[in-house]
Amino acid sequence: MHTPDAQADHLQARARNHLHAAPPPRVIEVGEVTAGIAVPERGGVRFFSSGRDFDPLDGLVFRSVEQAAKAARDRFVARRAPRRHGASARLDHMRAEIPFDVHPVAQRG
Numbered sequence: 172m173h174t175p176d177a178q179a180d181h182l183q184a185r186a187r188n189h190l191h192a193a194p195p196p197r198v199i200e201v202g203e204v205t206a207g208i209a210v211p212e213r214g215g216v217r218f219f220s221s222g223r224d225f226d227p228l229d230g231l232v233f234r235s236v237e238q239a240a241k242a243a244r245d246r247f248v249a250r251r252a253p254r255r256h257g258a259s260a261r262l263d264h265m266r267a268e269i270p271f272d273v274h275p276v277a278q279r280g
Contacts, residue, residue, distance in 0.1 A: 193211050194211045195211075195275045196208050196209065196210045196211065196275075197209045197216075197236045197275060198275075199218075199236070199239060199240045199243050201240075201243050201244045201247040202247070204222065204224075204247065205221050205222070206220065206221065206222065206224075206225045206228075206240075206243035206244075206246075206247065207219050207220040207221045207222075207225050207228070207229070207243065208221065209233070209236045209239045209240075212232065214232060214234075215232045215233050215234045215235065215238075216232065216233055216234075216235065216236055216239055217230065217231070217232050217233075218230070218231050218232075218233060218239045218242070218243070224246065224247060224250050225243055225246055225247075227246065228242055228243060228246060
C-alpha cells in the first residue's frame with residue numbers, strides 16, 4: 172500500500188524528472204524573419220510577436236507550436252502578397268517555398 176508520505180515522495184521525484192517538466196519556449200522563424208516565441212501553457216502555447224507583421228497574433232493561444240508557426244507563416248505570406256486579382260494562386264505557390272523553423276529558447280540558470 173502507498174502511504175501518504177510515499178505518495179508525496181513520488182510526486183516530488185516526478186516533479187524533478189525532466190521527462191515531466193514543461194516543454195521549453197520555442198522561437199518561431201519564417202524564412203529568415205523571427206516571427207515570435209511560443210510559450211507553453213495549459214491548453215497549448217501562447218504566441219508573443221517579435222515584429223509588427225505578427226502583432227495580430229500576439230497573445231493568441233494555439234494548440235501546438237506547429238499551429239502557431241503555420242499561423243505566423245500564413246501571416247507573413249499574406250502581408251507580402253500583392254493586392255491584385257490572382258493573388259491566391261501566387262500565395263499557394265509561395266506557401267510551399269517559405270520554410271519555418273522552430274527553435275528551443277536557450278535556458279538560463
